[in-house]
Amino acid sequence: MxxxxxxxxxxxxxxxxxxxxxxxxxxxxxxxxxxxxxxxxxxxxxxxxxxxxxxxxxxxxxxxxxxxxxxxxxxxxxxxxxxxxxxxxxxxxxxxxxxxxxxxxxxxxxxxxxxxxxxxxxxxxxxxxxxxxxxxxxxxxxxxxxxxxxxxxxxxxxxxxxxxxxxxxxxxxxxxxxxxxxxxxxxxxxxxxxxxxxxxxxSGPEMTDRIDDVITHPLLGAAVFVAVMTGLFWVVFKLAAWPMGWIDSAFVMLGDFVTGVMPPGAVRSLLVDGIIGGVGATLVFLPQICLMFFLITLLEQSGYLPRAALLVDRLFRPFGLPGQSFVPLLTSHACAIPGIIACRGIPDRRERLATILVAPFMSCTARIPVYVLLISILFADRPALAAVAFSGCYVLGAGAALTTSAIFRRTFLRGVPRPMVLELPSYRRPNLRSALLLTIDRGLGFLRKAGTVILGIMVVLWWTGTYPQSDPPPEVAAMRAQAADAGSPEQAAAIETEADLLEARYAKANSFMGMAGRAIEPVFRPLGFDWQLSVGVLSSFAAREVFVSTMAVVLATGEDELHSESGLRRLATATRDDGETRVFSRATSWSLLVFYVLAMLCMPTLAVTARETGSWRWSGVQFAYMTVLAYAGALIAYHAALIFGS
Amino acid sequence: MTAIETTCEPACEAVPLTQLGKGQRGRVQCCSLDGCCGELIDSLGLGEDTLISICRRGDPCIVRVHHRCGGSCRIGLRREIGRRIMVRPMEA
The missing domain is CATH 3.40.50.300 (P-loop containing nucleotide triphosphate hydrolases)
Known part of the structure; x- marks a missing residue:
């Protein structure tokens, strides 16, 4: 602004x-x-x-x-x-x-x-x-x-x-x-x-006392808390789905429009694949972030959140976190960036630092497309098990956050905790206007970030994924010739699509990013990742959800097709360079899932951690710890899956 | 994990705030916590000679601070803090 x-x-x-x-x-x-x-x-x-x-x-x-x-x-x-x-x-x-x-x-x-x-x-x-x-x-x-x-x-x-x-x-x-x-x-x-x-x-105080008797009761209060949080997440995920769909469609239409009016070349590729595709993939989460902020502001204005913090304080205490950490960790389920910013309300420096460092463990909305993809591969025909696995990802992330905090607070962030003393304001009717203005302010802040940091990262990723440009392999030319001789326009279009995907895969494999994927493959090999998955992981540093679109390109499966059963089957059965081993074997899928729950794969979050802590040193600690933990967790998951033949 | 110093010398009849029953009133006699804790408690209105009543016992507990001119505010605090706030109980 x-x-x-x-x-x-x-x-x-x-x-x-x-x-x-x-x-x-x-x-x-x-x-x-x-x-x-x-x-x-x-x-x-x-x-x-x-x-x-x-x-x-x-x-x-x-x-x-x-x-x-x-x-x-x-x-x-x-x-x-x-x-x-x-x-x-x-x-x-x-x-x-x-x-x-x-x-x-x-x-x-x-x-x-x-x-x-x-x-x-x-x-x-x-x-x-x-x-x-x-x-x-x-x-x-x-x-x-x-x-x-x-x-x-x-x-x-x-x-x-x-x-x-x-x-x-x-x-x-x-x-x-x-x-x-x-x-x-x-x-x-x-x-x-x-x-x-x-x-x-x-009459005010007595009424507040009566409500508090329920809200802060160890059992009734916990039930209310679970109900409020369930309602919050349900609203965020259900209601936001519509505007998210509209934003997604708008960016697809914009991309198609630019593709239609501009001649093929580097500038069009930069605009469509780098800027429109990349920024669109991030902006699609704007409704969830705005809705989450709006509802949290309403809860705060109503006077409920300080009570929830008081209730959670007892649960958090063994992990070295105060009740005030609750709101930042809750917000991090939408996006870790506003969650980390919300840590400003935690008065004690060490407790604030611990919360900032563990906030990215919470499963943010950007992880959802990756979870959906991998769980769909693992439990293709078992929806009940898929739902358990999906919830398990959230539990694993939250568990890792609390355990990590307990470790940090007993080692390098050890110190006398500030006493949990909170004013509990009277219950009030929330002010919609004020909540709306704050939400607009937060939303504009997210848009500014998308227009600067994320845009820059997307351009760099596009460049590394596009250059150096290479001539398409002979098979592509053969397929295009076959398309020209095809019996029907539908058949020709299908062959052309196959040729486009193969060309994109070949180009990605020979790009700087592809080279980096091959260079880094030995590091990820113990986790069951080949160079193609390594490229997917590398591209996720811009934003986690980019993994899905990257894999669609690398494995020559159109991204749109991923939403169809045949597209998913095609991705699930895609093979490595040996032509036999599957890219997404069951063991590798488990390994990837654990890796994506625990890994710090978000450069904007690291930048915000550095800004909020005043030092890149803490971003380094956050990145190193989460990466090591994710690697170890994925290694265990991979070998466990191999042993138990999951 | 918490190390909070209590340096005040409570009078014989003073008891820790946590020993008051629900609804019982008392007057704060001393709450000599260490620097930042003491400042926070005092700035929230829980200073010496303040009239308080217990809204919820347990951990954390909720205390209502009554102002002389009328009006009140509620403070939630951990039991370990409440134990270090000495109050003179008042008759119901």
Whole structure:
């Protein structure tokens, strides 16, 4: 997304507040879709920026305090001091503190810390409707007088009061300093007492307690958890299938169109096979990723996810992971990249690192085409066993992630874990608008990645798979001559297709990638892979699902045919160079399946790991560990299958 | 695996937070955990002299923090942390 231009004399404002106070919803209300997302320079904390009515607004991470060693607090301190390296923003002209009206004394502590910085302040007193439901009424005028700044009552979810914030920010002045001899906590209590009155009985907390009795119950809570997760995955896989089909068809049509209007040659090949085919293969997963983010945001806004994290904490603890790892690992089932980014919410550095390193073990959507292909070969006529094997892939991935974490947390990531202390916000109706805006933001981020990193990788793969170009073998010329003499147009077309596939296979075998496949074959031979499968594995480094289309080309089976029984049979019976041994023998298929569950075959994920950890060293650790484990697992699976004659 | 120091000296009547029954109230007497734990607990509102009640016992447990001016918030925490937060139980 293009960055937003800052007007010459824009008022520079930062938005700050405790977590779960509706700050992001308020920012979404103010910004609409005009959000520019980046990282605070030198950090992994996301910075959302927008320009509204001549005000440059930066959304800071949610924090309970400006003190402490958490990265969010450090980012807020630096931003408020105008010391964010590389940022042109400088010290802000004003600070908008979002305050939860249902939880005033604790929120005012952060306000006190901000006032002590001497910056102009405006308070957005959010959730005033919820406070009334809790039997609390806050006198905003009295609060404003006590604080020495303007207080705007808001309900971010409906937009009430939000339009008054910009005007208040323009009028903002630095409040009077806090009394030197009074601790911030005591000051916050005193100010809260002075402006809050009870108005009738509260029903909110009791209702939340009743729901919590079920949601956080060891058995009932686990049942609810399983039901919610099953529903989540069902929706993601079922609903996303339609738009995925549309995207796939659109890219096929685009490829056909370009093939039709451009003359054959390197440029057409680059466009059709490299760019349209490659980027299309990745973009097809956009609906699943967006849907997963949308549903996770709804769950988070409803207040369920912190409870789920609390429930899972007990399960994760023996493996050295905190409950907060749950959301990143869940998200990684859509794609490891957003999953790794979601690790920013884990406060402890070692626990965050452990989660980042194991997240790619979770079976992402890109693995599904490979699982489907191999399981179809292994259990062609046994759907029940195929379903068990498919679920087993997910279990193996999750098991490897937890075991790996336990090993890492007891070796080089050993350390005292941060205590699991979580605020459990009240249950709220999710805000669809806010969730939609966040999903659009994430979706655009994925599109940016597809348009840059993945596009670049696809071009490189296309080049290595296309060059050096070689003359087709004599058999191809003979087949084309046979097609010319064929009795019917259908027969001629069939022979031409055979000739095209054979030519593509020959070209791939003699390309740089083919040469690399032959060079690397000795490494993979113990796993039962020949040079053709080695090419498939090499091409998977761009994206795992590329394995299927690569094998279709290498084994001269049209990709479209893979979806038909005859195409699958043809692939299953394809032979190696000796003309006898099958490429996909049962033992090799088992070996490949285990390898694809465990291997790190995704360069964009490695790049994101490096960015999020601040070092390529961790990407190296992740790659080396997963590769060694995948190799060992595949070796065991191959020999076990040979011994037991599976 | 966790090493959290308790340095406060609780009064005779103070008990660990985990010993309170469901719905029982108490006032936090001390929660001298080590640096980052202490800061986190305090910034979440579980500081000294805070009125709390137990919403769920067990591991993890859920504690409600009651504000003097009205209103409250809920905190979920591991039992090992709760054991190090000393509270003076209050009559029901």
């Amino acid at each position: 293009a960055s937003i231009e800052t007007p010459a004399k824009a008022l520079r404002v930062v938005l700050i507040g405790n977590p779960n106070v509706g700050k992001s919803t308020l920012f979404g209300r103010l910004a609409g879709a005009r959000v520019h997302t980046s990282n605070f320079p030198g950090t992994t904390q996301e910075a959302h920026t927008t320009i509204i009515d001549g005000i440059e607004l930066v959304d800071l991470p949610g924090v309970y305090s400006l003190g402490g060693d958490q990265s969010e607090s450090a980012v807020c301190r630096e931003a408020l001091a105008g010391r964010v390296p590389g940022a042109a923003m400088g010290r802000p002209d004003a600070v908008c503190v979002v305050v939860d009206a249902t939880n005033l004394p604790r929120n005012l502590r952060l306000v006190g810390e901000v006032i002590r910085l001497g910056l102009p302040v405006v308070i957005a007193l959010n959730l005033v409707d919820e406070a009334e439901k809790h039997g609390l009424r806050i006198d905003t005028d009295a609060l404003g007088r006590s604080l020495g700044c303007e207080v705007v009552a808001t309900v971010a979810s409906t937009g009430a009061g939000v339009d008054k914030i910009a005007g208040a920010l323009r009028r903002a002045r630095p409040p009077e300093p806090l009394p030197e001899d009074e601790p911030v906590r005591a000051w916050a209590e005193r100010v809260s007492m002075g402006c809050t009155t009870s108005v009738g009985a509260s």
